[in-house]
Amino acid sequence: MxxxxxxxxxxxxxxxxxxxxxxxFPGTIRTQEVTLDTIQIFTTHEWFSTKPIVYFQCKGENKTVLPDVKITNVSYSFKGQESWQPLTGLNGTKCKRCGIYEDDTFKYDTFDEWELCPSDFTAEGRYTHVKDKEFNATFLCHGCSQLGSGLKKEGGSDKEEGRRGMHPAIxxxxxxxxxxxxxxxxxxxxxxxxxxxxxxxxxxxxxxxxxxxxxxxxxxxxxxx
Known part of the structure; x- marks a missing residue:
């Protein structure tokens, strides 16, 4: 039967x-949210306005305006629950090209642009990025350090690059x-x-x-x- x-x-x-x-594949499908904890700008690039439009943006994504950041040399703190949060999300161990910019009247100016990686964050999920004479910002991403542990963001010898290439194979x-x-x-x-x-x-x-x-x-x- x-x-x-x-x-x-x-x-x-x-x-x-x-x-x-x-x-x-926990590191390849989980997306960890990145939020802005604190930021302080030291200068502005707008000639015709005393209140700049500062925003954060990663390559290929929409820009996130920081509506409260208007005055230089003032430290702004956030709770991570604002309507414009999170800034972006990090997927697995992959880095993103991100930056903080200023939307001026005729063009945009760059405070700084860099590779944002999970390995940048400490075990407590905190990462501070400083650009001399431009700004000082602290980002939060809980769990990013575990996803990016053991990986170098940039540089390294060919041997280290080979070790990085073995990780996905394992x-x-x-x-x-x-x-x-x-x-x-x-x-x-x-x-x-x-x-x-x-x-x-x-x-x-x-x-x-x-x-x-x-x-x-x-x-x-x-x-x-």
Missing amino acids: SIRIPSASWDFRGFVLCFIFLRS IVLIVLLVLGVVTVGLVVGYKYWRKKKRQQEQARFLKLFEDGDEIEDELGLENTL
């Missing part, structure tokens, strides 16, 4: 595989091993379930057959009487 596996069982197995696969190997073990476990579990199901069907059939014989015997006795 052939046994069909309910579609729900296949859906559950697919969910388990997807969950394990995604959990195996992750892929681990994922393949985990998926292989899970697949074998699912196959063994499915075969065991099918065997138990077959045994239950056979036991049920035999019970029905025995019950039918008992009924026929009872009917035969009654007819005799």
Whole structure:
């Protein structure tokens, strides 16, 4: 007797595989939010206005205006819950080209532009970027230091670059091993379930057959009487 596996069982197995696969790449799918903690600007670039329009922007993303930053040499602090927060998100160990700019009347000026990486942040999730005579800013990103640990942002010897290149390969190997073990476990579990199901069907059939014989015997006795 052939046994069909309910579609729900296949859906559950697919969910388990997807969950394990995604959990195996925590640094590549998790996006950590970066918020601005404090900032102090030391100068402005606008000639015709005493209140500059300062904004933060990463390459390829929308700019985030810092509406409160208007006066030089004043330290502004934020809670991270402002309507314009977070500034951006860091995905895995990948860096972003970001900067702080000023939107002037005829053009924009750059306070500074740099590579923002998860490895910049301390274990407490804090990173301070200073540009001489321009600004001093502190950013927060909880969990970024774990994602970027062990990676150098820039420079390094060819040997160090080679080590960095081995990291994804090790992750892929681990994922393949985990998926292989899970697949074998699912196959063994499915075969065991099918065997138990077959045994239950056979036991049920035999019970029905025995019950039918008992009924026929009872009917035969009654007819005799």
